Amino acid sequence: MYSAQPLPPQQPVHRVAVVAAPPVSMFNIATPEMLFAKVQVDGAPGYETVFCTVDPGPVTTSSGLDVQIPNGLDAMDDSDTVIVAGTGSREALDPRILDALRKAAADGKRIASICTGAFALAEAGLLDGRAATTYWTYTRELGDRFPAVDLQEDVLYVQDGQFMTSSGYAAGIDLCLHIIRTDYGAAVANNVARLALVAPVRPGGQTQFTDTPLPAERGVSFACTRAWAMQHLDEPLTLTDLARNAGVSIRTLTRRFHAETGRSPLQWLLHQRIERARELLETTTLPMAQVARASGLGTADSLRQHIQRRLGLTPSAYRAAFSRVATAG
Template identity: 75%
Template structure:
């Protein structure tokens, strides 16, 4: 139920220019009552014909080993042949692999199932300890909450980091994380747990282009550096400077996506100083150089309000 609920929860929060960004349809080989774990019942109205209406097909796994339904395998294979974007969560990767869609491609699944996936489908390149993998039009996520990361990655690909991070905030989950992080990686910026430093955080966000120091932040908060650091860590789970660096990188990503500013201007606007500094921080955070990030996620010249329907 959790893997199936993730796409509905995440995609339904996307709004672009006041309109829904996605329409999510749940389908199954045999419409009607479905048995799930935990004693909960589920009723699904649509059959696999729904895949013909989809732009993205997302196969939700079960969290444990199972034999892919041949009807689902064939429907997913046909959807891929028609040019649909194909994704999976957890053991859903077995469906993609059984359809031959992962042959010669990088993929992942839940870590407890990784070795079995490797043995059953040796033609794929298993990345056993990452959150998610995209290889062309095929995307696979590891287990459970990594499905949230994959959905946010899809949103970022379609609408940009600003929209994806807004969805993350509304869903009270971590901002978009790069797929190369391990399945055991902690959240890069935990949810805030208080508001004593809220005004100072807001002030810092409005002044990211300035060379802010701990003394500057403490002066704004009206406390000592030591008190600020203690309160900040209690509320944010990170030090003030770690939080500040995270926000600078997020601002840089948004500027790379939404403007054509030269890299040195992007670096200055988000407080990272130079293009070289921007490059170093972005590579460490995302695995991409600023130019590569812009090439992949730039929204300039694209229709911001385009919609995508997704069938799980």
């Protein structure tokens, strides 16, 4: 069973190999490099991203342009994480890619896919009996072709052991932020999100899309209310408080909030409070009772219950693993 372990502060740079199978998605191969390049830990890069393919050289993209991929599949041998980018070809994948993925899995590497890259993992037999997802327009095809996969049809991303799969486009950003958070903690991941001007780390179980459009007469989202709530996490916010800030009824708030985020307002609020607690555990030496109050989780006992339920670690163990605060002496 694969178990992600926090990276020691002085560990050498984490190497990520991005696999490009033609016609590869330019967005998919650009996303990992864009985000991982922004990770700085104690003033040093946290990741090195390399790109590889079967035959190094120009590789056709799904948009018709060519990109220069300098490395062969042997670049996967020295990597810690392998990410298979989405491709316009979901059948007859090069057997050399499949063999390389099987070898990487046998070597215990973390293996992820973005969008239709899940088809390569499934064809290699790596997803049999495992939870996985792909871009929502291809989930039925993935399920029909690979019935042994435990298909998660409408989530942003999912991790099952050493394997991670995500939906398409922006969900690849969520997956990469999840990887960064797993390796370096919530504070580092959220800082990368701020630098990249994207949303903070979203839970993988959030839905890919919604069938409920926002009412045309309003035309605006609840982004301002969510931003207001983030500034008041230490207060006992209620549905009434959120609805009053948004200027709508509680019923409208609940319906449209779920349409936008895939969660109820109170579920979203709890997720944000746990994320705030994680950042405080990583970046401060505040006592547990103060962390609980500052994040809106109430008491130290409540903090412990939520952190342990979500992460499988006590707050003290999480702080010991991910703290970025220099200790004296």
